[in-house]
Structures are given as structure tokens and as C-alpha cells.
Amino acid sequence: MATENTHNSSTAQPLTIGLIIIGDEVLSGKRQDRHLHNANKLLRPRGLALSWVKILGDEPNRLEATLRESFASGDCVFCFGGIGATPDDRTRQCAAKALGVSLERHPEAVAEIEAQFGEAAYPQRVKMADYPQGAQVIPNFFNRVPGFSISHHHFMPGFPKMSEPMMKWVLDTYYEEYFCEQKIEKAILIHNGQESEWIEFMEAFEKAYPNLRLFSLPKITDEGKRLIELGAEGKKEQVIAGLDKMIAEVEARGLVWERLY
Template sequence: MAQGLRFGLIIIGDEILSSKRQDRHLANLNALLKPRGLALSWVRILGDEAGLLVDTLKQSFNSGDAVFCCGGIGATPDDRTRQSAAKALNLALKRHPKAVAEIEDQFGELAYPHRVLMAEFPEGSDIIPNAFNRVPGFSIKQHYFMPGFPQMTQPMMEWVLDTYYADAKQTPSVEKAIRLLDGAESEWVEFMEAFEREYPSLRLFSLPHISVEGRRTIELGVEGEPQLAEVGLNAILHEVNKRQQAWEPL
């Protein structure tokens, strides 16, 4: 696998945008990526609007990113992801014989006339097994299309990572941070800029917080390879002590 491959996530469904349902795909995918030393680069949440789906998928297909797409692959008229993916690639929808076989084995005669429509994928797609109810997802051009149900999608995501990206595993990163008490982020900008120049392999983060009582604190820390993260944290502590800044461990 090429160095620098980015992972993206597209979450599809009007019910997510309206907050009728709360998304779980982002947390589930992060839980699978982090132990492998991988991370998401971007996330998009879209409704079931065909034109917007087509435009977004055209862009992501051209990006070269590995993209997980969750939702909208059912057989009802408001499920438009399969059709939009085909249109974005200028391909015909075609019934995948393995997907048809899975759906027939699961539902028998009840596979027709509607459930079998879920076996129609952009021509040239491969299937993604669905252990929950045997209605497969599909993959094409490093895009992995799965249902909107998290209990189905999480094991399908895991299968994709194990099948296509086993060689992408890296040493899992760790976070190390402290909490600055009664500090202001603006006081740390120059230090943070210098830190990023000195430690480009670490991700520096600063998370301010204001308590109910109005007290300001800052979670200041780093994420990266364990040994280097320890070095980075020590550099932060050195600066904190030099400034005589009050802090507490996390």
C-alpha cells in the first residue's frame, strides 16, 4: 500500500442530519483504526439527496483516499447510495451474482421482487460480506459501501481493514497531556509554533475549557509514537516549569 494513504468516512442519511438518529459510525471506525495505528483524515455527513451524493462521490473517487460509506444502500426509494455511486463513476448498475446468492440463501422466495435489488452494484464491484443478515455491501475504487445499521457495519469495516489494509498497520500512537490551570491559549502560541517545528512527527493539541464556575483550563498535549510522545511531553513540562505555570496531570 502506498505511503500516505488517507482514510475518509461518508455517513449518509437524512435521519442523521435531522438528529432523528445519532451517528455511531465515526466512533466505531475510530475504535477499529486506532489499535492499527491508523486514523481518519476527514468525515462528511450527507442526506439522501442524489445530486449531492453524486457530486461528493465523484470528488472522493478522484481523491485516491480509502473511504468508508455508511447508509443508503437499501431497496426503498429513499436509498440512493448505490445508484449515486454508479452515476459518479459513469457505470451501470448490475446484479452481482454472489450478492444475489447471499440474499436468496437468506430470504428464499422472499428475496423477490424487492430485496434482490440490494444486489445491484456499480459494474465491477466486489462484495463485502455481512454476517448479520447476509445482505452484502460492495466495494469499488477503494470505497466501501455498507448499510446504515452500526451493528452490521462495524464488523464489515473490520473485515475491510483486515482484508485490504492488513499491511497498513503501524505502531499505535498514544496521547500524553497535562492540564494547565488558569492559563490562556494566546500565551502559548509561540511555544506551540516552535514545538511543531522541532517535533514534526508529533500532533500537538490544545483544548481549552471553561468550567461552570468560569475557571479556564487548557488540556495541552501530544499524540504520536510512544517514545517520541514522551519526549514531547517532557518538552512541554520543561516549558511549563520555566514559566512557573500551575498544572495538574491527566
């Protein structure tokens, strides 16, 4: 079982990144999630992107099973929520069970919690220093109660104000070797278009530009007018070339269009 957090870029394998957002309050709608937005804000300038996102409640069996699966995947996973000291915070315990290890009190985390709360760290707050065996701390720049990393998973509080700078620290500390040119998106809006009329073009486009992510978003206005947002994401030079190809095709078909971004 690997517990270190470094990756080897020499394998030339892309970094697959996922999010696990944990909390009954998110599922119930009592709290609106901001982690997805913040994660994209941090990843995009570094040339990275999310591959998947899961939102889970605090139910331990499902949480443990999900973590067992994600640990086995080898993905880089950022987990938000459920690492507090109250009985409904079960992420630390479920992570340990998923890895088949015990919880142990991490001395560096204890020192941070004691520095923040003094004697008030005991007997409850110090429980937040109990991590799966082999974990490493993630510094918390807001209140000094750390998160932890283990097996390419990075566990942080459910409060975005805390977790966003913690995720930034993890990215810059462990994954800088994967940073690359930021991808861009460009798109046009086609008026009076049907997606079915563009399938052959899109198939040919993907063959011509295999390194671009093509996207097509159909829209219907309140007046019933059909629109297609057609665009591509990737490296700047390729995206510009791909967009020119789209524009040429739209104009060849005599359709009305406008540039979106």
C-alpha cells in the first residue's frame, strides 16, 4: 500500500483528478457547494482539469466503499468535509477502514492544534489529529487544524475558506511537475441550428483535431428559437485553428452566427 504523495511524470501518464464532496448538508441543499468552482479555479491556470466529481452524505458504509474504490484507482483525489471531531464527521475513520489501517494521533497535527487552542484542545479538538496510519499533514492557514494526505488522496475541511488555500498548497507542493500550458475555450453561437445537422462535421472535426475537446450545447429560447453553442477546448494555437474551421463551415452553410468567447 503506497502512502507517499509524489507522482512520477516520467511515465508520461496524465494526472487524473477527482473530487469527493462529503456532507449531508450538501445533499439536502442546506449548504450550496463551492468546492467544485474553487477546484476549477485552481486547476485551470495550472493546465489541469477534473475528470470526475462525487457528492456523498456522511453515511459511513457508502463513504468507506467509495474511498476504497478511489484509493484503488490511483487517481489524485481531493476530499472535502467530514474530518471534524463531532460524531457525524466520519471521513477520517472511513478512510482508515478503506485502506485497512488504524487511526493514529499525528504529532505534527497535535502540535498545530495545541498551538491554536492551548488547553482547550483537550479532550475533543485533539481528536482531529487522528489520521489513518501513514498520513501526512496539510497545513490549514485559517485556523491551524490540519488536513491530511495519504495514497494520493487529500482530505480537507468542508469550509471553502479553509480548503481552497489548502488545495493550492497541495497542488504546488506535490504536483508542480504536472503543470502545463493553460488550456483555453473558444466557441461560437449558431442560430437556427439543429445538432443532428452537425454530427458528421463534428466527427470529422474530432479526427482532424484529436487533442481538442469538442463541445456542442443546444439551446432553445423562450420563443422557441434553436441555437447551438459550438466550441473547443485545448492549447491556444489548436483552438484558434479549430474555431476557424467551424466558422468556415458555418459560413459555407449560409447560417447566422456570432462569436461568444
